[in-house]
Amino acid sequence: MNMARQLWSIYLRFTSRFPSLRNIIPFIPLLAAWTLVTELGVFPRAFLPGPTDVLNAFGTLTYKGVLTQYLEDSVVRLAVGAAFGTALGIPLGVLVGLNARIRNAVWPLLLFFQAIGDIAWLPILLVWFGFSLTTMTLVIVYTVLFPIVLNTSLGVRSVSPDLHRAALSLGASKLRVVWEVVLPGALPNIITGLRNGLGYGWRALIATEIIVGTSGIGFMMFDARRAGSVVEILLGMVVLGLLWYLVDGWVLAPIERATGRRWGLVTQ
Amino acid sequence: MINRWTTAFTFAAPLLLLLCLWEICVRLLHVDARVFPSVEAVFSAGLETIEDGSLFQHIAASLGRVAVGTSLAIVVSVPLGVAMGLNPAVSEFLSPLFRFFSVLAGIAWIPIATLWFGYGFGAITFVIFNAVFFVVTYNTLLGVSSIPMPLRHAAASLGATGWTLLTQVILPGALPNIVTGIRTGLGFAWRGLIAAEMIATNVGLGYMLFLARDFYKTEVIVFGMIVIGIIWLLIDRLILAPLERSTIERWGLVRRA
Amino acid sequence: MKSLTIKNLSKTYFDPYAGANVTAVHDISLRVEQGEFVSIVGPSGCGKTTLLNMLAGFIPPSGGSIMIDDKPVKGPGADRGVVFQTFALFPWKTVLENVGFGPRMRGLPAADCDRIAREFLSLVGLEHAADRYPNELSGGMQQRVGVVRALANNPDVLLMDEPFASVDAQTRMTLQEELTRIWQERRPTILFITHDVAESVFLGDRVVVLSKGRVLEDMPIALERPRVWEHLIEADTFKALSAQVLHKVRSA
Numbered sequence A: 001m002n003m004a005r006q007l008w009s010i011y012l013r014f015t016s017r018f019p020s021l022r023n024i025i026p027f028i029p030l031l032a033a034w035t036l037v038t039e040l041g042v043f044p045r046a047f048l049p050g051p052t053d054v055l056n057a058f059g060t061l062t063y064k065g066v067l068t069q070y071l072e073d074s075v076v077r078l079a080v081g082a083a084f085g086t087a088l089g090i091p092l093g094v095l096v097g098l099n100a101r102i103r104n105a106v107w108p109l110l111l112f113f114q115a116i117g118d119i120a121w122l123p124i125l126l127v128w129f130g131f132s133l134t135t136m137t138l139v140i141v142y143t144v145l146f147p148i149v150l151n152t153s154l155g156v157r158s159v160s161p162d163l164h165r166a167a168l169s170l171g172a173s174k175l176r177v178v179w180e181v182v183l184p185g186a187l188p189n190i191i192t193g194l195r196n197g198l199g200y201g202w203r204a205l206i207a208t209e210i211i212v213g214t215s216g217i218g219f220m221m222f223d224a225r226r227a228g229s230v231v232e233i234l235l236g237m238v239v240l241g242l243l244w245y246l247v248d249g250w251v252l253a254p255i256e257r258a259t260g261r262r263w264g265l266v267t268q
Numbered sequence B: 001m002i003n004r005w006t007t008a009f010t011f012a013a014p015l016l017l018l019l020c021l022w023e024i025c026v027r028l029l030h031v032d033a034r035v036f037p038s039v040e041a042v043f044s045a046g047l048e049t050i051e052d053g054s055l056f057q058h059i060a061a062s063l064g065r066v067a068v069g070t071s072l073a074i075v076v077s078v079p080l081g082v083a084m085g086l087n088p089a090v091s092e093f094l095s096p097l098f099r100f101f102s103v104l105a106g107i108a109w110i111p112i113a114t115l116w117f118g119y120g121f122g123a124i125t126f127v128i129f130n131a132v133f134f135v136v137t138y139n140t141l142l143g144v145s146s147i148p149m150p151l152r153h154a155a156a157s158l159g160a161t162g163w164t165l166l167t168q169v170i171l172p173g174a175l176p177n178i179v180t181g182i183r184t185g186l187g188f189a190w191r192g193l194i195a196a197e198m199i200a201t202n203v204g205l206g207y208m209l210f211l212a213r214d215f216y217k218t219e220v221i222v223f224g225m226i227v228i229g230i231i232w233l234l235i236d237r238l239i240l241a242p243l244e245r246s247t248i249e250r251w252g253l254v255r256r257a
Numbered sequence C: 001m002k003s004l005t006i007k008n009l010s011k012t013y014f015d016p017y018a019g020a021n022v023t024a025v026h027d028i029s030l031r032v033e034q035g036e037f038v039s040i041v042g043p044s045g046c047g048k049t050t051l052l053n054m055l056a057g058f059i060p061p062s063g064g065s066i067m068i069d070d071k072p073v074k075g076p077g078a079d080r081g082v083v084f085q086t087f088a089l090f091p092w093k094t095v096l097e098n099v100g101f102g103p104r105m106r107g108l109p110a111a112d113c114d115r116i117a118r119e120f121l122s123l124v125g126l127e128h129a130a131d132r133y134p135n136e137l138s139g140g141m142q143q144r145v146g147v148v149r150a151l152a153n154n155p156d157v158l159l160m161d162e163p164f165a166s167v168d169a170q171t172r173m174t175l176q177e178e179l180t181r182i183w184q185e186r187r188p189t190i191l192f193i194t195h196d197v198a199e200s201v202f203l204g205d206r207v208v209v210l211s212k213g214r215v216l217e218d219m220p221i222a223l224e225r226p227r228v229w230e231h232l233i234e235a236d237t238f239k240a241l242s243a244q245v246l247h248k249v250r251s252a
Helices: A004-015 A021-025 A027-039 A051-063 A066-098 A100-116 A119-129 A133-158 A163-171 A176-211 A217-227 A230-262 B004-028 B040-051 B054-086 B088-104 B107-117 B121-145 B148-159 B162-200 B204-216 B218-250 C049-057 C095-099 C102-104 C110-122 C141-150 C168-186 C197-203 C236-250
Strands: C004-015 C020-032 C037-041 C063-068 C080-083 C157-161 C188-195 C205-210 C213-222
Touching: A004 A021, A004 A027, A004 B088, A021 A027, A021 A230, A021 B088, A027 A051, A027 B088, A027 C102, A051 A066, A051 A230, A051 C188, A066 A100, A066 A133, A066 A176, A066 A217, A066 A230, A100 A133, A100 B004, A100 B218, A119 A133, A119 B218, A163 C080, A176 A217, A176 B004, A176 B107, A176 B162, A217 B107, A230 B088, A230 B107, A230 C020, B004 B040, B004 B148, B040 B054, B040 B218, B040 C037, B040 C141, B054 B088, B054 B121, B054 B162, B054 B218, B054 C004, B088 B121, B107 B162, B121 B162, B148 B162, B148 C157, B162 B204, B204 B218, B218 C095, C004 C049, C020 C063, C037 C049, C037 C197, C049 C157, C049 C188, C080 C141, C095 C102, C095 C110, C095 C141, C095 C236, C102 C110, C102 C141, C102 C213, C110 C141, C141 C157, C168 C197, C188 C197, C197 C236, C205 C236, C213 C236
Parallel strands: C037 C188, C037 C205, C080 C157, C157 C188
Antiparallel strands: C004 C020, C004 C063, C205 C213
């Protein structure tokens, strides 16, 4: 027991200078276990290749420019879809949050369409727009829209009425109250919505690329599956997970924390 | 006096309004049936699938996969999450791992799942299991590790040990997080299910949609979408949300905005 | 001279939980002259907050009228500044930006807004905190900012809704003394809502006792200014007046 406690204390102190190490080091035993399992041949190599194989594939595909191209395609699609989804979602969210009548009218619609889910729209989008970029982008927009609208409206409603009243009694018009009070007040929630939306969007993108795809990480994984090449599937998964993990951990979450903390507001 | 009928009505009213709007638009604008079907076409197509039994087959397949995958996942992940969460060092150390895998939950595993399990029930259930497992384990871990130490000490000083401590203090304390985890995980699982069924099988709601697309039968597609929406709404709103609300709110841990 | 005239003001609303109409304010008539400091005191539920919300324009009255000079008042506006019990400072704006908010809404150039803000902040000794955010300040400091933010906009009437109820007793006494000092310097018209009898007597020229939505008493307070707690707390006049008010409040 004490040995373990000592080890833990050493670990904490070692990583105290660079706390981000705590997000990296736990993967080491996982990688070790993975290597061990593959070396021992517990599963046939064709089913579960080892980390070195994946690393090799990473090297080859990057060298050939294939991986970078696919990555770029995927990321760009996500960014474009997310941009449209956000541009639509924030104003809608503000409207729904501020006006109770609109909210009551629109809320059930929002819930229902969110329940249908992004993927279920693929077939009909394919009928309308074929196997094209439009189809893929629309799925992303749809996916990103709902978390943003819902979180934005939540944020708008969480702005204390006293803040509205303070601004009004200082001479602000209703429109200025939205710009000066409601939007800044809802910002932490909006960012949470963006973060959630991007998370869902990333997943939806993969599914779309698998089904529709001509390029992209999702397509790479499914194509590899068709060719029976497991290495590339695993590579795709690792790249996916790593990319999101990094973006979320080092960009989105800190932004969320920073806005929440600086303004003394609390985020979920 | 707000009763359940009024809430049900206020919920259904906008949807019914949308239905009317849909019918009016299709008629007025003479929309090609291949682009967007009329309400009537969807209705009769739906009726057909009910009559020839195919709808029930698809729903049964989909729900069956969800049920099996989810229950397996919960049975494994809750004890695992509790075990890991009890030790603050272990939970802190392992959190990044679970956060990482939560990101991959579900859809990203479809290609490799079909390789390992072939097409069909196995692969899809695996995807569902996967989606629920990581999310629920992570949330259980969080829930258990965030039970304040004073609470556990209080229980211990009142003579609770082992099994009683677990069932009387740990599980109830972590329950809100567990339920949130189940709700989120099920959300991922449902999406993963539809996607997987489009790719990897020949029965199920996702497959029904995808097959209809092949024949440009938009009325079947729209019908399928509505069915999917209704089923998820029922699961989420009638089961999961009230469950989450009752555990969280009843114990005053989080107040609904 | 801008005076505030309240005539036969009433407010009735439907309470869904009680399933019936509730009258918060029955019939209040009041006149406040420019530069007066009027305290409004009463037990919880006596309608004083509803009264203030109507004066501020946050809720519409059911009957009666509110006039500033001869102009009726409708909706919130910069002519009636409000100081809130919850401070209501904008968390994402610095102290300087908060105080300069009113002038900015009026369309003044940024430099003027800053200058006005700094001038008012120095009234309460908070110029040094100009670039801090509200959550970095203590409760007492935040409320000082709240008060000068409302004052910086030069309202016709300053409405204060139990502004010192959220701070500790010591800070409260300091804030009360500061408020009277500022009032003596600048002479704004102030309507101060409180449930604290001693506070109402300490601050006001007049104390209006409210109960169950009606005015029970309108008492002049003939205490000398400047008013300081250390002197007044022992003074017979103060104690007598406080006792009178308390008696009136309790008699309802």
